[in-house]
Amino acid sequence: MIVGAGSMGMSAGYFLARRGLKPLLIDAFDPPHDQGSHHGDSRLIRHAYAGAPAYVPMALRADALWRELEQTSETQLLHRTGVLNMGPADARHLREKEASAAAFGLDVPRLDAHEIDARWPGLRLPEGYAGLFEPEAGYLSSERAVSAFRQQAVAHGAAILPYTRVESLQVTDGHVSVRTNNGNFHAEQVILSAGAWFKTLEPFIALPIRPVRKVVGWFEADEELYGDGVFPGFTIDAPGGYFYGFPSIAGAGVKIGRHDTGVVWRPGEEIAPFGRLAEDEADLRSALEAFLPKAAGRLLHSAVCKYEVTPDEDFIIDRHPAYGNVLLAGGFSGHGFKFSSAVGEMLADLVTAGEAKLDISPFSLRRFQGNGVQAFV
Numbered sequence: 238m239i240v241g242a243g244s245m246g247m248s249a250g251y252f253l254a255r256r257g258l259k260p261l262l263i264d265a266f267d268p269p270h271d272q273g274s275h276h277g278d279s280r281l282i283r284h285a286y287a288g289a290p291a292y293v294p295m296a297l298r299a300d301a302l303w304r305e306l307e308q309t310s311e312t313q314l315l316h317r318t319g320v321l322n323m324g325p326a327d328a329r330h331l332r333e334k335e336a337s338a339a340a341f342g343l344d345v346p347r348l349d350a351h352e353i354d355a356r357w358p359g360l361r362l363p364e365g366y367a368g369l370f371e372p373e374a375g376y377l378s379s380e381r382a383v384s385a386f387r388q389q390a391v392a393h394g395a396a397i398l399p400y401t402r403v404e405s406l407q408v409t410d411g412h413v414s415v416r417t418n419n420g421n422f423h424a425e426q427v428i429l430s431a432g433a434w435f436k437t438l439e440p441f442i443a444l445p446i447r448p449v450r451k452v453v454g455w456f457e458a459d460e461e462l463y464g465d466g467v468f469p470g471f472t473i474d475a476p477g478g479y480f481y482g483f484p485s486i487a488g489a490g491v492k493i494g495r496h497d498t499g500v501v502w503r504p505g506e507e508i509a510p511f512g513r514l515a516e517d518e519a520d521l522r523s524a525l526e527a528f529l530p531k532a533a534g535r536l537l538h539s540a541v542c543k544y545e546v547t548p549d550e551d552f553i554i555d556r557h558p559a560y561g562n563v564l565l566a567g568g569f570s571g572h573g574f575k576f577s578s579a580v581g582e583m584l585a586d587l588v589t590a591g592e593a594k595l596d597i598s599p600f601s602l603r604r605f606q607g608n609g610v611q612a613f614v
């Protein structure tokens with residue numbers, strides 16, 4: 238049984254169903270939907286990664302699994318526009334990404350501000366900035382990906398229960414009982430992938446996850462400079478914050494979001510619409526004006542989404558500390574979507590084989606013990 242059939246849960250449901258199990262996927266909404274962390278059309282996928290070395294093999298595996306899903310679902314999901322990561326030339330994250338690319342033999346050339354200007358005239362970089370260009374990176378169509386997993390999962394025997402909210406869980410004699418607003422269910426193994434709502438599963442499990450309101454905007458742009466096929470996905474370590482964005486896809490405008498900052502959101506609270514906070518548009522516009530000046534036109538569209546952030550921004554993929562038959566997948570901290578195909582496969586491995594083929598030790602709950610973070614009750 239899977240509680241939360243969003244990015245991670247739907248993927249896990251697909252891999253379990255493909256192995257001949259008949260998983261039940263329960264979701265409070267009808268995924269894909271616009272209440273959690275997976276809406277807004279697009280998510281960057283990159284392979285060179287700062288931080289734990291485990292991310293790179295996971296990104297490469299995820300990439301292969303996205304291609305496989307594209308074939309089985311006959312839907313294009315992955316668009317290899319390339320991704321340009323920009324920042325001060327000596328920024329630590331650029332050096333770490335470069336080192337991870339070298340360690341795994343990835344082609345990620347470093348370009349200086351002049352080379353970047355010459356190649357993408359829509360970009361304006363301050364002196365002293367540089368970029369790492371990942372030609373094999375790009376973006377994923379996120380709702381389409383969740384739909385493709387859902388369609389394939391159901392085709393292989395999974396059952397989806399939408400508009401059903403899990404209210405509490407209990408383990409008795411090794412069996413998990415789940416109480417919902419739509420009846421009670423029982424299973425031998427359960428995956429909890431509740432995104433921004435993990436707090437509602439307390440006291441059964443308490444995780445150090447902080448849900449945060451995030452906004453994105455699509456801005457009118459010069460299509461010749463910023464159109465899909467011409468302009469890459471991007472990240473910018475700017476003096477005023479850390480931003481990421483996408484080319485103008487089908488004329489929708491350049492989409493940009495801010496990765497750092499954000500207001501804490503508590504499950505059950507209304508989430509403020511885009512524009513309620515003055516910084517919603519101002520932050521995005523100021524980054525565009527400074528770095529992509531001809532993409533700082535009218536705001537065409539906007540969305541409000543949720544991150545679920547752990548203290549170190551690394552994921553939680555582990556077993557419940559008291560119940561080995563309850564798996565946890567959460568805290569994807571604003572960078573999880575690209576990995577969701579691989580995370581689903583790893584969760585299926587944990588259910589069917591008892592262990593994952595890739596290293597998940599950096600995502601263990603144990604890392605929070607002894608540093609003042611309450612990891613569980």
Ligand SMILES: Cc1cc2nc3c(=O)[nH]c(=O)nc-3n(C[C@H](O)[C@H](O)[C@H](O)COP(=O)(O)OP(=O)(O)OC[C@H]3O[C@@H](n4cnc5c(N)ncnc54)[C@H](O)[C@@H]3O)c2cc1C
Pocket residue numbers: 240241242243244245246263264265266268272273274275277279280281282401402403404430431432433434435437451452453481494542543544566567568569570571572573574575576
């Ligand atoms: C604006 C924005 C931009 C991002 N950009 C990127 C990017 O460029 N690249 C990238 O890799 N990642 C990115 N991310 C992060 C990525 O989208 C998330 O890490 C990922 O979607 C998290 O997946 P999830 O399964 O944990 O959450 P979700 O996809 O939200 O799924 C959780 C599901 O659980 C259900 N649920 C919760 N509680 C219950 C309950 N009690 N009962 C039943 N169902 C329940 C919810 O309804 C939901 O469907 C971005 C996120 C946002 C918000």
